[in-house]
Amino acid sequence: MTEGRDSRIDATFKRLRAAGRTGLVTFVSAGDPSLPRSADVLRALDRAGADVLEVGVPFSDPLADGPEIQRASERALAAGATLSGVLAMIAGVRADIAAPIVLFTYANPVARMGLEAFARRAADAGVDGVLALDLPIEEAGDLRATLAARGLDTIFLLSPTTTTERIRQAAALGRGFLYGISRLGVTGVRDRVADDARALAARVRAVTAMPLAIGFGISRPEHVAEVGAWADAAVVGSGLVRVIAEYGGRPDLLDRVADYVKWLKSEGTRAPV
C-alpha cells in the first residue's frame, strides 16, 4: 500500500481542490445492522459520490459519541462486529470502492490487537488512514510511527479548545487531512453549524495548508455548503447513522443511503428521507 508521497487521501483532496468542490466525508458504524450490510452501504456511498469513507469500529464505551452513534455501536456489537471483522469486511469491499477509507476507532481495540498486527492488517485490508478518538497527539506517537511504516495516514482531531501551537503539531505529525470538530461536545445531529467551526477553520488556515474536514453536527446540505466556504470537506456521521438505523432492516436501505448522500451534495433540494 505504500504509494510514495501521494496517498489515496492526498490524491482525493488534490482533486477536490482542483475542481473547487466541497468534499463529502461520510461516517458509518461498521456492523450496523451487520457487517455484510455495512459492506453494501460502503459501496452505495462510494457510488453516490462520497469522497472519503469513515468506517467506525464499534466499541463498548464510546465516550466521545452522542446517542445515535452509541446506539449504532451497541447494535453492531450485538450483531457480532469486532475490529478483526471490520478489517475483513473492508478487505472484501476495497476493490469495489474508489474513495479512501479511514478507520475511526477508540484506542483499546487497537491496543488489544497490538499496534504492529493492527497496522499490518489495516494495510492489507486497504485502509488508507486511522483516526483514534482517545489518542491525542501526546499519546499517539507509537501508533503514528507504526502506521507510517505501513504507508497509512494518522489523522488528528482539532477542537475549538485546541491551541494554535497544537494545531501546528497536528499538522506536522498528521497525514492526509485534519479533522476539525465544529463544537464542544459529542457527535450528534444539530440544527446549525456552530460559529466555533468557522473560527477554528480560520486558525487552522493561518498555520497550515493541509486539507481540513469539519465534522460533528453536520447533517443537511446547507451545512455542507456552509462548511465548504472555509474548509475542504464536511463530515456527516450521525445523520447518516440515523438513516441506517431507520432503514437498516429494509430492502430499500441502499437507495435511502444513496438518496441521503445525493441530497447532502445538492444544496436547496427537498429532504428525501
Next chain:
Amino acid sequence: MTQTIPGADGVGPIFGRRDPDARGYFGEYGGRYVPETLVAPIEALEVAYLEARRDEAFKRELAALLVDYVGRPTPLYEARRLSAAAGGARIFLKREDLAHTGAHKINNALGQALLARRMGKRRVVAETGAGQHGVATATVCALLDLTCAVYMGTEDMARQALNVFRMRLLGAEVRAVDAGSRTLKDAINEAMRDWVTNVADTYYLLGSVLGPHPYPLMVREFQSCIGREARRQILTAAGRLPDAVVACVGGGSNALGIFDAFLPDQDVRLVGVEAGGEAIVAGRHAARFAGGLAGILQGTRSYVLQDADGNIQRTHSVSAGLDYASVGPEHAWLHDLGRAEYSWVTDAAALGAFETLARLEGILPALESAHALAYAADLARTLGPAAVVLVNLSGRGDKDVQTVQAALDGGRP
C-alpha cells in the same frame, strides 16, 4: 503567614511526595487518553492543581474544613471482639465511616470542590457508583454554593436508592444513565460527555484515582490524609507499625489514601482487595488483577477487564462501589512493582463480614469495606496473635441495608 488551625495539627493531605512523570505515567500506567476537546481543559486543571497544592491559603482552608466540617481526624479503633473471633492478629479499623457523609469520599470531594471554586467554575458534574461519591459531591456543592449534577447508572440507582434521595435532598440533580451495564463505568462515560460539552463553565469532580492525569495524582493526594493520620495513630495505639494494611479496591482511592503513608515502610504489607463477585468467571466479578490485562479505558492506561477484541467486559459485585472494569493506574504500577499485593473476596464472604462486624462490634460497614474486612480476618488468623493488621473501614453500611436484607432473605447472591 503560617497560622495554626486548632485541632488541625497533622491533619490534611500530603502533597508532592510521589508525582507521576510529566505525562502523567506511573511506570507504564496512567497518561491522558482523552478526546482532543478535553486536552486543553485538562492541562488547565493540572496547572491549577499544582498551583493550589503549593498555596498555603488553599491548604489552610482545606485543613480547617477537614477538621471542622468533615470531622477529621477520624478515629482508629481496635476491634477486639472481631480480633478474638478471627483468632489471630490484633485488628485495627480506620474509621472513615465516621467522616461526614459516611465515607472517605468527602476528603476528595472537598479538595476538588475548593479547586473548582478557585478555578472560577460554577457548575460541577460527577459520576457515582455506590452513591457515596455522589453524596459527598452534592454535600460540598451545597457548602460552596456550586450547581451539581451527578450521573448514576440505573442499576446502581435501584440498589442505592437511599443515596439517590440523599443527593436530591442536598440540591443535586441526579441524572439516570441507562446505557451499557448501567453502573459506574457508564456513569463515567456520561459525566465525561457532559464535561466535554460544557467544559467552559463546568468542573468534572471525578471520585476515584482513575481517569486522565492529573486525576489519579490529585485524588490520591486528597485522600492521603487517611494514611497520614492512621500511621501516627497506630504507632500510638500499637506501639509499632502494622504488619499489613488492608483496603478494598474499586477505583482504589481509599486504598491509595491509606497506603500512601506506609509506602516507604518496606516491611508493611499493603493489600488491596477486589470484588470476586460470584466467581472469577468473565462477567461475574470485578477482580481486575485476577482477570484483566493492560488496556485503555476512560482516559487512563491500567489493568482492564476486556474481551479478546478489546471491548470492556461486564462486571459484577454485590457492592456498587467495587463494580468497575478498570483500576487506578498507580495500583497497576504498585502491583507490577510488587510493592502492593492484590487479592479478591466473593460477594458471599463480604456479606458474611458485614454481618460479623455488625454483631461483634456494633458497626455496619459499607459492603465495599466488608471485602477488606473479610480478607483481613483471614489474614489475621494466618499471621497469628503477635501481628497487627490495619483495615481501612472506608464507609458505613446504612446504604447497603436493603441489599443485605435481600441477600439474607433470598439466600446468598
